[in-house]
Amino acid sequence: MSRLSSVLTTVVATTACMCATAPSAAASDPVVSRGVTVPAFYTPPAELPSADGALIRHEPLRLGLSLPGLDGRPLPGTATRLMYTSTDSSGERVAVTGAYIEPSADWRGDGPRPLVVVGSGTMGQGDQCAPSLALEHPLALGGGSVSVGYDNLAVYRLLATGAAVVVTDYVGLGATDRLHTYVSRVDQGHAMLDAARAARAVPGASVTAASRVGMYGYSQGGGASASAAELQRTYAPEVNLVGTYSGAPPADLAEVMKGVDGSALAAALGWAINGFAQAEPGLRDVVERNVNATGRAALEDVSTACVGDGIFGHGFTRSTEWTSSGRSLAEVMAGEPRARAVLDRQRLGALRPTGPVRLTTGVQDDIVPHAQSRQLAVDWCRKGADVTYKAVVLPNLGDKLLTNHLAPLLTDQGDAISWLADRLAGEPAASNCRSMPLQP
Structure with a gap:
């Protein structure tokens, strides 16, 4: 029986009980998803640590576009595959996978090396689609599946600033014991905040509890980073969150x-x-x-x-x-x-985010509609948040083709990373809430 059949039993038939968490397979049993073998690393243990953000296991990860550096360190950095704990929207302890990358670039700012938590855009729901696997295989065509690590470019650009990066696979994407809870506000926000906690425990990591932390994400990742900024105050107040980039967030599902x-x-x-x-x-x-x-x-x-x-x-x-x-x-x-x-319950904007936020949306976006993303900026401004809102103005590049949604990701990425790098360096942000009309 497939994972969906076991999880959505009451959708297919009314004779079985629906359970929120499927039993874990043995740690040595890899899972095959759509003809692709997911490494046994991604199968969670039967018992999980009780603390949020606890590092369960780790192993070296080979970056798909890594190059040898002149000083012997790989470019853009040394990667480690992670499994760590988090708490889902039901209050249950869950295992989440991801990757930490210690950059080769030096950090030239004040204080310890900062950390950026990257929430990837939509990758799918199969475990073989996990962003940490996409770092290893940027273009995966094996079996009956097609996966593209399109957020890898942002990861590499962030590493070039001297910041460390941790990428979360979110709840159930990679970890093989459950379905990925796609665009779940609480699950995604917790997964990003707990990734920041887990990164500090990676052997050889230069980030510390005092490191400034930034959140970065576009599309699904934009919703995840926005949620993390909203939940930080109550869920992870010790995470030193100094800036959040939220691009094209699906704020109103x-x-x-x-x-x-x-x-x-x-x-x-x-x-x-x-x-x-x-x-x-x-x-x-x-x-x-x-x-x-x-x-x-x-x-x-x-x-x-x-x-x-x-x-x-x-x-x-x-x-x-x-x-x-x-x-x-x-x-x-x-x-x-x-x-x-x-x-x-999934709607973003009911809580004031911690720290400054840069929210970007393309005015032609017809997949994650521009108006509802902009409304999130309005809602946050009304709550007194420090918001830098940018509307990306581009021509209509094709109805419902994804082009109107993806183009702002590329055209705005440099500015978004520069903005976040300034926050990591301790520079103040300049909110434009007062100059932005609070009516759509």
């Missing part, structure tokens, strides 16, 4: 569902539904009653898919094909109080 539906990234609807059905009993019932056989097959398929597989297999699919009523999934969710409650 009810609106994002409409943007994703029928787009090249339509599979993301399935990833979100799968992840929330795993953790939310009320949503499992909604899915069971409203998703037809075609939809169940699609949810099963995307549960092991990377972003490339999702585009090739489900690109431009409309969710009306997945429902028994012929209504879109957004319409189904809007008509179900329990489903609406799930989406309401």
Whole structure:
């Protein structure tokens, strides 16, 4: 039985009990996902440490684009694969994987070397799609899966500033005991904050408890970094968070569902539904009653898919094909109080973020809609946050093709990294909340 079948049992049949966490396989048993073998390292142990951010295990990681340096140190740095603890939205202890990179570049600022936690954009839901694996294999075409480490460029540019970088795989992406809880606000925010904690315990790491910490993410990662900034004050107050970059954050999933539906990234609807059905009993019932056989097959398929597989297999699919009523999934969710409650709990902007935040969104973005991302900046400004908001103005590069969503990632990346580097160096930020109209 596949992971989705075991996790979404009540979606497929009503005779079995739904469990939030699947049993862990033996530590020596690698998992095969879509024809790709996931190393045994990614199988969590049966017992986890009780502290958040505790380092469970580590091993050397070979970066796919590493080069020998003149001083004998590899460029851009020395990488370590990680597994560490976190707490999910249900309050359960979970194992999260990722990677820490000690840069070859010297840190020339004041104080100890700073740390940037990188939350990757959408990679998929199969364990073989994990960002830490993408650091090792930037373009993976093995088996029946296609994965591209498109955030590696940002990682390398951050390392060039002299900051250390830790990349989180999020909850269930990589770690083989559960499905990835795609765009789950609490799971993602906790995973990023706990990555900062775990990085300090990596042998040979130069970061310390006093290191300034930055959060970086675009798209799914933008939502994760935004959540980390909102949750830091109560969940990880000892993490010295000095700046957060949040690009194209999916702040209001009810609106994002409409943007994703029928787009090249339509599979993301399935990833979100799968992840929330795993953790939310009320949503499992909604899915069971409203998703037809075609939809169940699609949810099963995307549960092991990377972003490339999702585009090739489900690109431009409309969710009306997945429902028994012929209504879109957004319409189904809007008509179900329990489903609406799930989406309401995921909304960003109810909490004031810690430290300065740079929020960027493309005005033409039709996948993660510009208006809902901008609204997050407005909500934060109203709460007195230190927000630098930038609207990236580009021409329309093609409806629902992902181009309008991805272009700002590339055109703004240099400025975003420079802004974050300034925060890591202790320079103050200049909020533009007062000059930004607080009405869309």
